[in-house]
Each structure stands twice: as structure tokens, then as C-alpha cells.
Amino acid sequence: MAAPAATQYGxxxxxxxxxxxxxELIAEDxxxxxxxxxxxxxRKSLTRQISQHAHSEIIGMQPEANWITRAxxxxxxxxxxxxxxxxxxxxLYLYSAAETLGTPRDKMTEDLIAGKARYSSIFNxxxxxxxxxxxxxxxxxxxxxxxxxxxxxASYGPYGRAMVRICKEESFHQRQGFEILLELANGxxxxxxxxxxxxxxxxxxxxMMFGPPxxxxxxxxxxxAWNIKRFSNDELRSRFVGMIAEQVKALGLTLPDPDVRFxxxxxxxxxxxxxxxxxxxVLAGRGPCNAQRxxxxxxxxxxxxxxxEAAAAYADKQARRAAPATEAA
Amino acid sequence: xxxxxxxxxxITPGNALRPEDIAASHAVPSPEAAEYALWLGDDSLIxxxxxxxxxxRAPELEEDxxxxxxALDLIGHARSFLTxxxxxxxxxxxxxxxxxxxxxxxxxxxxxxxxxxxxRTIARQFVVSHYQWELYSRLQHSxxxxxAGIAAKAVKEVDYHRDHSLQWVLRLAQGTEESRRRxxxxxxxxxxxxxxxxxxxPLIDALGGAAVRPSSLREPFDAAVAAVLAxxxxxxxxxxxxxxxxxxxxxxxxxxYILAELQVxxxxxxxxxx
Numbered sequence: 018m019a020a021p022a023a024t025q026y027g028x029x030x031x032x033x034x035x036x037x038x039x040x041e042l043i044a045e046d047x048x049x050x051x052x053x054x055x056x057x058x059x060r061k062s063l064t065r066q067i068s069q070h071a072h073s074e075i076i077g078m079q080p081e082a083n084w085i086t087r088a089x090x091x092x093x094x095x096x097x098x099x100x101x102x103x104x105x106x107x108x109l110y111l112y113s114a115a116e117t118l119g120t121p122r123d124k125m126t127e128d129l130i131a132g133k134a135r136y137s138s139i140f141n142x143x144x145x146x147x148x149x150x151x152x153x154x155x156x157x158x159x160x161x162x163x164x165x166x167x168x169x170x171a172s173y174g175p176y177g178r179a180m181v182r183i184c185k186e187e188s189f190h191q192r193q194g195f196e197i198l199l200e201l202a203n204g205x206x207x208x209x210x211x212x213x214x215x216x217x218x219x220x221x222x223x224x225m226m227f228g229p230p231x232x233x234x235x236x237x238x239x240x241x242a243w244n245i246k247r248f249s250n251d252e253l254r255s256r257f258v259g260m261i262a263e264q265v266k267a268l269g270l271t272l273p274d275p276d277v278r279f280x281x282x283x284x285x286x287x288x289x290x291x292x293x294x295x296x297x298x299v300l301a302g303r304g305p306c307n308a309q310r311x312x313x314x315x316x317x318x319x320x321x322x323x324x325x326e327a328a329a330a331y332a333d334k335q336a337r338r339a340a341p342a343t344e345a346a
Numbered sequence: 347x348x349x350x351x352x353x354x355x356x357i358t359p360g361n362a363l364r365p366e367d368i369a370a371s372h373a374v375p376s377p378e379a380a381e382y383a384l385w386l387g388d389d390s391l392i393x394x395x396x397x398x399x400x401x402x403r404a405p406e407l408e409e410d411x412x413x414x415x416x417a418l419d420l421i422g423h424a425r426s427f428l429t430x431x432x433x434x435x436x437x438x439x440x441x442x443x444x445x446x447x448x449x450x451x452x453x454x455x456x457x458x459x460x461x462x463x464x465x466r467t468i469a470r471q472f473v474v475s476h477y478q479w480e481l482y483s484r485l486q487h488s489x490x491x492x493x494a495g496i497a498a499k500a501v502k503e504v505d506y507h508r509d510h511s512l513q514w515v516l517r518l519a520q521g522t523e524e525s526r527r528r529x530x531x532x533x534x535x536x537x538x539x540x541x542x543x544x545x546x547x548p549l550i551d552a553l554g555g556a557a558v559r560p561s562s563l564r565e566p567f568d569a570a571v572a573a574v575l576a577x578x579x580x581x582x583x584x585x586x587x588x589x590x591x592x593x594x595x596x597x598x599x600x601x602x603y604i605l606a607e608l609q610v611x612x613x614x615x616x617x618x619x620x
Contacts, residue, residue, distance in 0.1 A: 075407070080401040085396060089611040089620045090440045091428075095421045098398060102414035105407050112407075147611055147620075205618050249415075313402070321405025323528070324464050327521025328406075334520065 043244055048174040051117040059243055062236070063173050064118045066245065068125045071111035073137035074104045077130075078312050080144040081153065085111040085235065087148055095152065096193055104185045110183065114175040130315050138296065139222050141304030142295040148201055148208075148215035154194015154263065155215070156223035162187050163257045172244035176313060202268045209270075216265070224288060225296045233293075252285075259286035363495030365425035367494070373433065374491055378552045380434035383493065384442070385518055387427030388453035392601070393445060393474060394420035395608055396461055405464055412510055416471070417585070419503040426496040443614035448602055449595035455588065456539035458600040462532065465525070467493035474568050475507035477543050480563040490556035512574045515551075519578035524600075532582060537583040542590030543567075548595075559606045 035054025049055055078101050085101065088094035094116055112122045124203040139157055144150065167183050171177040201212035228234055228250040240246035248256075263279050275291030298304065356523035375383060406411040428439040456474065461467045482504055484496035518529035544564040550557050568582075575582055591597070612620075 022412055070453065071567055077404040082398075085398040085401060086607045087611050089444070089615070089618075091391075091421060091425050091443055093620050094394075094398070095425070098401060098414050098421070099402050102418070105401075105410040105414070109407050109411070113567075173590050200620055204620075207615060208618055310580070315404075317403045320403075320463065323524050324405035324409075324518070324523070327518050327525030329521075330525075331517040331521040 043172060044174075044181050046244060047171050050174045058239075060118050062114055062240065062243070063176065063245065064120050066240075067111055067115040067118070067176055068120070068128070069135050069137075071108045071125065072112060072129045072134055073140065074108035075313060076136045076140045078108075079310055080106045080140055080142075080306075081150060082267060083144050083151050084147060087147070088150075093197070100154075100190050100193065104191070107183045107186070114173075114179045117175045118173075126318065130311075130318055132302075132311060135300075137225050138299045138304065141307045142218070142222055143195050143305050146211050146215060147216075148198065148211040149219065151194050151197030151201060152215035152219040153342065154190050154192075154197075155198055155264070156194075156219045157226065158187050158191040158194060159261065159331065160223045160226040162191060162262070167247035167253075168245075170247060174216060176245075195268075197342040198268055198270070202270055209292055212268070213270050216270055220273050224254055224258065225291055225293075227251075227257070229293065229296070238267050244305075244338065255285045255287070258288045262286065325335055350468075355394060363426060363492065364499060365422060365429055368426050368492065368496070369439075370428045371492075372432070375430060375434045375492070377434060378549060379493065379556060380431040381549055382553055382557050383427040383431035383471050384452040385454075387424045387431060387442075388409070388451050389457045389474075389478075390420040391424035391428070391451040392451070392604060393457040393470075394418075394424060396405055396457070396459075397467075397471075399461055400467065401491075406550070409464075413467075416510065421502075423496065423500045424561065426499075430496070432490055440612065443607045444559035445616075448597060448605055451601060451605070452593055452596065453601070454539070454542045454599045455590055455596070456536070456543060456594040458538060458592075458598045458604060459536065460600060462535065463528055465518055465528035466535055467532075468518065469529070469536040471507065471576070472511040472515050472533075473536055473540055473543075473571070475511050476567055477563065478504045479508050480566050481558055482569070484563070486556045487583055488556050489554075493556060495529055503549035504525030515574055515580075516578050521579050529578075533575075533580065534583045534585055537585045538588040539590070542592065545590060547593050 032054070036056065038050065039053070039055055039059075042053070068317075081097060081104075081195065082101050085097055088097050097190060111126060115125060116122055129136070136219050137180065144153065162184060165180055165187065168180045168306060169177055169184060171180065200214050200218075201208040228237075231237065231249045231251045234250050237249060241249075259279065262272065262279075274289045276287065278287055279285075280287050299307070302308075358491040370458060391540065395416045397413050397420070400413040401410055401417070404413055425439050425441075428442045432438050432442050456470065459466075459470055461470075475501050480500065482501035486501055488494040515529065518525040522527070544560045544567070546561045550559050572582060612618075
């Protein structure tokens with residue numbers, strides 16, 4: 018916890034003192050808390066990152082929810098429901114963390130619905146078969162974990178703490194995804210084919226989840242200077258490739274990339290070229306499911322408006338009933 | 347463990363049974379007990395399938411979480427009942443869920459009803475959770491140890507479902523004009539299917555003290571439901587009851603579609619494990 022913070026209410030002198038304390042906290046790798054003074058750019062950058070992360074959890078519920086009603090066994094159905102439920106929970110912690118920076122959840126939701134805010138592009142790919150549920154758990158959640166474990170040490174306290182719990186649940190999801198694929202890999206030929214096809218489709222998009230290559234990643238440098246981001250996109254991507262290159266062997270399946278290798282000289286895992294044009298297209302809204310995901314979120318939000326209004330009106334009436342003295346005053 | 351500390355998510359104390367316990371035990375039910383387990387298991391399975399649709403579509407994130415929780419509890423109850431029922435014929439829970447045809451299901455029509463809007467879903471849940479609470483709070487004292495054990499776990503969870511749905515009935519009834527109109531409509535659409543829940547079938551006579559007589563639940567159900575509706579300033583809908591038949595395999599038109607979606611993948615790969 019920081020020393021008593023310089024107040025955020027001051028003029029230029031106090032800002033200077035605030036900036037100094039902030040710089041000291043960052044330099045000693047300590048934590049910034051909601052009441053501490055922080056540079057506007059830090060607040061803005063974090064709000065963007067955390068809300069994008071929250072939106073990704075919420076939009077990310079859709080592709081997997083697509084298989085809840087068709088899950089092929091009751092056990093898998095229960096696991097999948099619990100997983101999608103966890104994602105709603107992650108969205109809730111993250112919106113709460115972002116709210117400590119001063120933006121209310123309603124505003125973030127509006128920005129998402131209005132198409133002003135981004136979410137992870139990976140969720141704009143279609144989830145076509147049951148094996149995709151396994152591949153998403155193994156590859157997409159696996160990539161998310163590589164990205165997110167270092168975020169547990171992010172300089173902003175509420176974000177780092179939310180990530181601790183999220184990472185625990187994500188690792189559980191990853192193992193569940195791997196287990197789905199393992200079961201398919203040991204099943205019938207049709208099941209093995211389904212598993213390989215899913216890995217083929219999800220491999221490259223999951224590698225692109227780490228973001229553009231380091232020489233083309235505009236926000237990374239500042240994020241690292243602020244101790245929000247700890248490792249570069251390419252560094253994390255390389256670690257991830259190494260991890261899945263080993264794990265895919267246990268499945269008896271293959272990665273659709275003949276260039277995956279461990280480079281003895283650099284001590285890093287390498288992979289083949291990725292289609293960054295596709296990445297940019299999906300990011301720009303021209304992916305297979307962008308319109309569908311947004312429409313579904315907007316529809317749920319609009320269909321639920323009368324329920325939220327009713328709950329607010331009821332709470333209001335209850336509060337007035339409980340506090341007649343205030344009303345009289 | 348005191349009641350105050352008892353949690354629906356923790357492994358429950360006393361004689362409560364989880365699906366894994368049932369699967370591990372090889373207790374074989376009589377044909378009558380198996381049939382009764384299908385009634386209760388199918389009710390929960392079909393409703394969980396309906397509720398699963400809401401996950402990612404609820405009016406608030408908190409409701410995505412709450413409805414998913416209820417669906418998960420119901421899937422758990424279904425798995426216990428179906429696993430046990432399957433022991434009578436050498437079938438698994440999945441054999442029963444995925445490879446029975448429509449007339450072999452035993453769900454009551456209420457559980458098959460469409461989600462409609464949020465108020466209709468809440469109306470259905472309000473009836474179901476009050477019915478199931480009355481049922482399980484008695485079935486946990488059944489002379490039949492397995493049925494009693496499943497009910498002992500379920501009753502704690504259903505108690506939360508009851509609270510969740512009745513709070514929403516109050517909120518929607520007394521929130522805005524629109525929510526009141528929708529809540530009233532939801533109850534009216536739900537009520538024709540209430541009567542079937544309390545109809546006695548010959549099976550109940552055959553089971554004696556092992557089962558709970560449905561007609562014996564009507565009075566406490568009516569009293570509990572009437573109290574909530576009175577607080578919400580709503581009337582118990584005066585609508586004629588629909589002819590049921592679910593316990594004899596005669597279903598609503600909805601069940602075929604529910605099963606088509608539930609079973610499609612498993613049936614594409616008969617014999618596969620997942």
C-alpha cells in the first residue's frame with residue numbers, strides 16, 4: 018500500500034508532488050491504488066485495457082454458450098455452463114476494477130454496444146463443432162493465461178488482484194479444454210478428425226491474441242514503463258508456442274505450422290508467419306462473426322432494459338419506504 | 347454443521363447424495379422407483395436445458411450468473427436421478443438423456459414451456475422452485491434411502507431458487523407499469539401447467555412411503571405462493587388447467603424441439619464417449 022497519497026484535487030504544484038510519488042511507486046515496483054494520484058494517461062490507458070478485457074469476457078460468453086444446449090454429455094454440459102458462468106464473473110470483477118478508475122459500468126456497457134470499445138478479436142471467429150470448445154479452452158484460454166499471469170503483478174492494485182482470481186479459474190478452464198481434446202483424440206476417427214480440424218482453425222488466431230509483433234505494437238512501450246505489461250507480445254507468444262508444441266504431442270495431434278521449432282541460439286520458440294492482414298481485418302470489424310456478436314449483445318441489453326428499470330424503480334420505492342424521515346426532511 | 351453455515355455449493359452434510367455418490371453405488375432401484383426417479387430427473391433436465399439458453403442473454407450480468415447457477419443445480423439433480431434410474435436397466439445418465447425418444451421422457455409440461463421474456467421465465471421458476479421445495483423437503487424423509495439422499499442435497503439448493511424467483515416476482519410486480527404487466531402475463535401463461543404437478547398417478551400408490559404423493563403438496567404450495575402474490579399485490583391467475591400427461595409420456599409440442607437440440611451431437615456419434 019502506498020504512503021498517504023498526494024491529493025488529486027490540487028493544482029500544478031500538487032500534481033508535481035503526485036507525479037513524483039507515482040514515479041517513486043513505479044520505480045520501486047509498488048502498487049498504485051484507486052485514491053492515489055496518477056497521470057491522466059495512466060488512468061486512461063488502464064481504463065481502456067481493463068474495460069476491453071471485461072468486454073472480451075462478456076462477448077466471449079457467446080461463442081461457448083452456443084454449445085451449452087448441444088453439449089454431448091450431461092457432465093460436459095454442466096462443466097460448460099460453469100465455465101461460461103465464470104466468464105460472466107470475470108466480467109463483473111473487471112468492470113468493478115475499471116470502475117475504481119472513475120468510469121461507471123453503464124458507460125462501459127454503452128461504449129461496447131455503440132461499437133466504440135473493443136474486445137478480443139478471437140471471439141469473432143465461429144465455434145463450429147464441439148471440438149472447438151476443447152480448442153478454445155486449450156488454446157484461447159491458454160494464450161489468455163500467458164498474457165494474464167504477468168498482469169497479476171500489474172502496478173494498478175485492483176487490476177492485479179482481480180487477475181489473481183481470474184487466472185486461477187482460467188487455468189482450470191484450460192485443463193478442461195485440454196481434457197475435451199484428449200477424450201476426442203482417444204475416441205473414434207470422426208472425433209479425432211474433429212479435434213484436429215479445431216486445432217487447425219484456432220491455432221493462428223490464438224497466436225495473434227498476443228497482439229501485433231513488437232515492432233508494430235504502439236501501446237506496449239508505455240505500458241511496460243508503467244509496470245502494467247511485463248513482457249513483450251513476441252516474448253509471450255514464443256513462450257506460448259513452446260508450451261503448446263509440447264502439449265499437442267500428448268494429444269497425438271499436430272499444430273498446423275511446420276515452422277514451429279526451438280531455436281537453440283536464442284533460447285526461444287519460433288513459429289511460421291502469421292497473417293496479420295487477417296488480424297487487422299477482424300480488428301476492423303470485418304471478421305466472420307463481428308456483426309453477430311455485437312447484435313446479440315445489443316439485443317440482450319435492450320431486451321433487458323425493462324427489467325433493469327423495474328429493479329431500479331423497486332429499489333427506489335423500498336428505500337423510500339425504509340427511510341420516511343429522510344423523505345420528510 | 348449449523349444450518350446457518352450450510353452452503354448449497356459445499357459438499358452437504360448428513361445423508362445428502364451427489365451424482366458421483368450415486369454412480370459409485372450400485373444400488374439397483376425397483377422398476378417403480380426408477381420410473382419415479384425419471385419423473386424428477388426429467389423435470390430438472392428439461393428445465394436446465396431451457397435455462398441454459400439465458401446464459402449470455404440475461405438482462406444483467408448478475409442474472410447470467412444466477413440463472414446459470416440454477417441451471418447447474420438442476421443439471422446436478424437430473425444427473426443424480428437419471429444415474430440412479432439407469433441402474434435399473436444397465437443404462438447411464440447419458441444413455442437416458444440422449445438416447446431416449448420423446449414418449450420415453452417423463453417431464454411435466456410446465457418444465458417444457460418456452461422461456462418467453464424474463465418475466466415468463468421467472469413465473470415458471472417461481473412455480474417450479476416452490477413445487478420442488480415442498481417436494482424435496484418431504485422426499486428427504488422418504489423411506490427410500492437414495493431418493494431421500496438426492497432430495498436432501500436438492501432441497502438446500504432449491505431454497506435459493508425459491509428466494510431468487512420470489513424476489514423477482516416482487517420486483518417486477520412492483521417495479522414499473524411495464525414490468526407489472528409482463529409479470530402478470532407471465533404468471534397467466536404459466537398457470538395452466540400448475541395442475542399437472544399435483545396429479546397423483548398409480549405409480550405413487552405402488553411406491554408407498556418411498557415417494558411423495560403429489561396431491562399432498564397442493565395445499566402448502568398454494569399457501570406459499572399465495573403469500574408471495576399477495577405481497578406483490580397480484581392475483582393467482584384464474585385460468586383453466588391444461589391436460590397434462592407428461593408422466594405417461596404424452597408431452598407438449600415443445601419437447602420434440604428441446605430434445606432435437608439436446609440430443610443432436612450425441613446421436614451423430616452413437617457409442618462415442620466425450
